[in-house]
Amino acid sequence: MTRTVISVERLSKRYRLGVIGGATLREDLNHWWARVRGRHDLLGPIGVPDHGNRQGGEIWALRDVSFEVQEGEILGVIGRNGAGKSTLLKILSRITAPTSGRAVIRGRVGSLLEVGTGFHPELTGRENIYLNGTILGMTKAEVDRKLEEIVEFAEMAPFIDTPVKRYSSGMTVRLAFAVAAHLEPEILIVDEVLAVGDASFQKKCLGKMEAVAAHGRTVLFVSHNMQSVQSLCTRCVLLNRGQPEVEGAVESVVDAYLRGAESTEKPIWADPVGLGDNEVRLHRVHVLADGSDGKASVFFSNKPIRIDLEVSIQRPNPAFCIGFDLMTSRGETVFRTFNTDVPPHQYTPLSKGRTILSCVVPTGLLNAGRYFVAPRVALHGRSWILTADPLISFSVSLAHGQSAFWNLLNEANWPGVIAPILEWKAVPLGNDSR
Amino acid sequence: MSEPSHDVFFGHQHITVIEPQGRLFDLKLRELWAYRDLVLLLVRRDFVAQYKQTILGPAWHFLQPLLTTLMFTIVFGKIAQIPTDGLPPFLFYFAGVVIWTYFANVLTDTSATFVRNANVFGKVYFPRLAVPVATLIAKLIAFVIQFAFLLALTLWFGVRGAEVSPNAWVLMTPLLLLLMAAFGLGLGVIVSALTTRYRDLAILVAFGVQLYMYASPVIYPLSTLPEHWQFWASLNPVAPIVEAFRYAYLGAGMASFGMLTYSGVVILVVLLLGVALFNRVERTFMDTV
Numbered sequence: 001m002t003r004t005v006i007s008v009e010r011l012s013k014r015y016r017l018g019v020i021g022g023a024t025l026r027e028d029l030n031h032w033w034a035r036v037r038g039r040h041d042l043l044g045p046i047g048v049p050d051h052g053n054r055q056g057g058e059i060w061a062l063r064d065v066s067f068e069v070q071e072g073e074i075l076g077v078i079g080r081n082g083a084g085k086s087t088l089l090k091i092l093s094r095i096t097a098p099t100s101g102r103a104v105i106r107g108r109v110g111s112l113l114e115v116g117t118g119f120h121p122e123l124t125g126r127e128n129i130y131l132n133g134t135i136l137g138m139t140k141a142e143v144d145r146k147l148e149e150i151v152e153f154a155e156m157a158p159f160i161d162t163p164v165k166r167y168s169s170g171m172t173v174r175l176a177f178a179v180a181a182h183l184e185p186e187i188l189i190v191d192e193v194l195a196v197g198d199a200s201f202q203k204k205c206l207g208k209m210e211a212v213a214a215h216g217r218t219v220l221f222v223s224h225n226m227q228s229v230q231s232l233c234t235r236c237v238l239l240n241r242g243q244p245e246v247e248g249a250v251e252s253v254v255d256a257y258l259r260g261a262e263s264t265e266k267p268i269w270a271d272p273v274g275l276g277d278n279e280v281r282l283h284r285v286h287v288l289a290d291g292s293d294g295k296a297s298v299f300f301s302n303k304p305i306r307i308d309l310e311v312s313i314q315r316p317n318p319a320f321c322i323g324f325d326l327m328t329s330r331g332e333t334v335f336r337t338f339n340t341d342v343p344p345h346q347y348t349p350l351s352k353g354r355t356i357l358s359c360v361v362p363t364g365l366l367n368a369g370r371y372f373v374a375p376r377v378a379l380h381g382r383s384w385i386l387t388a389d390p391l392i393s394f395s396v397s398l399a400h401g402q403s404a405f406w407n408l409l410n411e412a413n414w415p416g417v418i419a420p421i422l423e424w425k426a427v428p429l430g431n432d433s434r
Numbered sequence: 435m436s437e438p439s440h441d442v443f444f445g446h447q448h449i450t451v452i453e454p455q456g457r458l459f460d461l462k463l464r465e466l467w468a469y470r471d472l473v474l475l476l477v478r479r480d481f482v483a484q485y486k487q488t489i490l491g492p493a494w495h496f497l498q499p500l501l502t503t504l505m506f507t508i509v510f511g512k513i514a515q516i517p518t519d520g521l522p523p524f525l526f527y528f529a530g531v532v533i534w535t536y537f538a539n540v541l542t543d544t545s546a547t548f549v550r551n552a553n554v555f556g557k558v559y560f561p562r563l564a565v566p567v568a569t570l571i572a573k574l575i576a577f578v579i580q581f582a583f584l585l586a587l588t589l590w591f592g593v594r595g596a597e598v599s600p601n602a603w604v605l606m607t608p609l610l611l612l613l614m615a616a617f618g619l620g621l622g623v624i625v626s627a628l629t630t631r632y633r634d635l636a637i638l639v640a641f642g643v644q645l646y647m648y649a650s651p652v653i654y655p656l657s658t659l660p661e662h663w664q665f666w667a668s669l670n671p672v673a674p675i676v677e678a679f680r681y682a683y684l685g686a687g688m689a690s691f692g693m694l695t696y697s698g699v700v701i702l703v704v705l706l707l708g709v710a711l712f713n714r715v716e717r718t719f720m721d722t723v
Contacts, residue, residue, distance in 0.1 A: 015721060090720070091452060094559035097717035103452040114557040120479055122486040131475045135558055140471035 004106070005187055005218050006069040006092070011101035013062040013087050013242075061087040063242040064101070074209075074219040076233035076250060078226070078257050080389050083239040085222045089113060092189055092220065107218070110137055110185030116176030121165035125156060125175055128164050132179045146182045153204075154178035181208040188212055189220045226254050226331025251330075258329050258372050258390055274312065275375070276386045280320060282375055283354075284310035287394045300399040301419065305361040307373060312354045319380040320350060322357055327372040327390055334366075334417050336376065367419035368398040455717075461709050466561045476568035481575060495579045499535055503528045510653045519655040519686035522596045525587060526684065530652035532584050533679045536577040537614045537672065538643045543569045544622025545639045548630045548719055555720065562716040563709070566623055570615050577611070588683055599685030603678060606694075610679050613694075613701055617671060620705035627708075627715040630722055651676050656688050671697040671704075 062084045069075045079085050090096045092103060093111035118135045119128050129150055133143040143150075151157050154175045164172060181204075190209070209219060210232065223229050229236065229250065236253035238246040246256040274281035286308040289299055299305050311322060323338035339348045339357055348357060372390035379385060398406070398419060466473075485491040503524060510516045511523035518526035544566035548555065551565055592598045629635045647653075650672045659667055667673055674693035681687035 094450070094452060095556060096720045098452065098454055100454055102454075105450040105452070106448075108448055109450060111558065117557045118554045120483055122483045123479060127478075127482075131479060134469070134472040134475050135554070135560060137469075137560065140475075 002070040002072070004068050005071045006103065006105050006220065008065060008067050008092075008103045009101055011062055011065045011088070011091060011103055012060060012099050013084075013091060013096070014058050014060050014099040016058045060242050062091070062098070065239070065242070065244055066101075067237055067244060067247060069218055069220060071218055072216045073235055074221060074233045076229040076236040076253075077220065077222045077239060078229060078236060078253065079239035080257075082241075084242040085239055086191070087242075088239070089189060089191055089220075089222050105187060107186030108137070109187045109189065110183040111189035112136070112180050112183070113189075113191045115180050116172060119164055119172065119176065122163055124163055125151075125160040125167070128175070129179055132176065133182075136180065136183055137185065138183065142184075150178045150182050153181060184212070185217070187218045187220070189222075191222050226257070230254060230330060254331060255329050258327070258331065258370075258393065275388055276311075276377055279314050279317065279379075280322070280377055280385060281312050282309060282377065282386060282388075283312060284308070285324075285373055285375060285392050286310070287373065287392060299394055299396050301366050301368070301396050302363050302400040304363055305366075305394070305396070306358050307361065308356050308358045309375060310354065310356050311377075313350055313352055316350045316352055317379065318347070319382065321376075321378045321380050322350075323359075323376050325374045325376055326361070327374055328417055329370045329372070329393075332417060334371065338376070338378075340380070364400040364421055365418055366396045367414060367416050368396055369417075370395050455714075460713065462561055462563070462713065466563050466567065469560050469564050472560060473564050473568045473571070476565060477572045477575075480568060480572040492579070495576045496583050499528065499531045499580050500583075502535075503531050506531070506653055516654050517658050519657060519680075520597060521680075521684050521686050522591050522598075525591050525596070525598065526655075526680070526686075527653060528584055528587060529680045529684055530676055532577070532580045533610070533614060533676055534647060534650065534652045534672075535580065536573060536611070537618045538647070539573045539576070540570055540615060540618030541622045541625075542639060542643055543573065544619055545625035545629065546636065547623065547626040548715070549626070549633075549636065552720075555716075563623075563712065566619055566626070566712075569622075570619055574611075574615070584683065597685070598683075600683050601681075601685060603682035603689055606678060606682060609694075610675050610682075613675050613697060614672075616705045617701045620701060620708040623708040623712040624704070627711040627719075630715055630719040646672075655680075655686070668693055671700040673697075 065084070065088065067075075077085055077088060087096075089111075090113075091098050092105070093109075093113060095113075116132060118132055120131065123131065126147070129147060130140065130143050133146075134140060138146075151160050154177070156171065156175055156178075159167065159171070164175075167175070188209070209221075212219060219232075221229065221233060233250050235248065236246075236250045237244050238253050238257050246253050274283040276282050287299070288306050288308070289303050307324065309322060309324070313320075321338040321340045323336065323341075325336045326334040328334060337359060339359070370393055372393045374390040375386060375388050377384070377386035398414065400419075401421065485494065488494065490497065506527040507524050511518065511527070547562070547565050547569075555562065588598055588600065625635050625639055649667075650670055651667065656664055656667060656673060656677055668688075674688075674690060674697045677687040678689040678694060679687075681689035
């Protein structure tokens, strides 16, 4: 029998722009005086949000969000940056209060927005396990019981009585994760904290989370990582501009998230302001069938597919890596490509001003299906400038097979992210049965 | 379905209701009690971390009041020659400094609660009051060390023939301490709640506490004040406490149950106001810090 453990009713959160940050008494008195004299009242009621979630001097990070979570479910909450995921998480973790609406949570809640909260560098690993554990809501007796398990999970037994300031950052993260993984609340609220730490350790933690859900506990998981959402969650909510857009089966919600790229059907994305920083900005992404005017809605795998990135460069830098990740609708990366993948003398020359960088996906590579382009710009070895969500998508029809057997193939009956045609050879071993 | 809970608060029936505004005077003491282990660990952290990488370590606990008292003895006793109710000046100042230091430390430390813990408060929920309450207890440890030193000093002066006469008021010590703690906490949380919006206050606290000491009978006895000033000076809820404390151990001062009751009422009001304000601010302060 299922039981509703989290019910969220018309939850809203408003932030007032411009008043975030330290105000002084004088500024506040000025604001107050302005209101007294009858100027626009910033606290007044708000009209219907016709144009997104921004309005005047305020922003609705969440607007009338309602949903329910049943016991034992792993609900994934996904959405683009600014969709309200973190705000929802903060309200449900009681870090900040909502502006209106309410949420009722039945059962002991553990929320994990960060690992290692409250770690003190002067204290030893053991002392920090106790401190961090109790901050996360465990009692001392619970930590006592699990101490050995935690130390073992973190693989830290020899260093447990050393001050944490002597640990490497990797060790600190491992210890922090070990504590977090041993929380045993009935309801676990998790942010994308799993994104840090090395891969094998991540896997260990994901496994631990699945084990939690298997014990009839409930997990609310907020993430950008479609792969972990798909492997973990039993249901999904997509937030868009502070409102739930789609809710339901994981596959369909993840698909809606990926399709939510600025243009859903037209294979083009354009933004006059662009993304990036002052040194390089991306203005336009365009997919076109190479050699034509590009006005295709479906691309065929036997024709080259060209992807154009229109960038403006302020200060040319030989360390710029501009490219994209090609992703499937399930969020897996098919490949990453940069203009600097070739030997140095073949790098595309970058000059100041607007430039179109294009690259061609060769024929005979992609399988049928929908593909997504997530642009990436980096300053090699130093920093990421742009790691956008998938911005545009395009569909590919399988057309490069010359085989008579390929005539009726499509993505449903030919598995694989890619569909290369490989050369086969037969080496006869002779007709003799011996 | 759930494992048997060791704690009533954390039991399976536990229901969290998240709403825009909580009740104003909901002090959430039950919740604080559920997190008592955290309070104790925070006390330990404060105490251990404070003197790590210092040469003198906990010796600072009595060096600080000792040096302060020495300075007071020279400046106010020898130079300004302010009378000390017939008590040895050094002992008189030390008694005042010990009880005052506890109050001042609690106030200064708790007033930085939100600003100093913003990174932790932004990531996880626990009753925010756990932090100032832990401060209260951590400072108590320092007080006990200084207090023991005061007793030793009193004994030494007494043996050498000074006019000191500890009396039954000594039994009031826990109450006096409780009042000081409550007042320090009350004022501290009010300031901490307001500093989330007005950073000016953080600067004010540092020297405000200094000024407040001169307004309280720490370096002078109430009895030396002119008659009409005494009334105003004893409106200060700290005054009857300091006087009573000194009277209890040294036998000179103006100890009065009436005045202590007055102090108690004022302090209770300040504490309730402080906690209410604190609970209100803790709900949304992450949006403004």
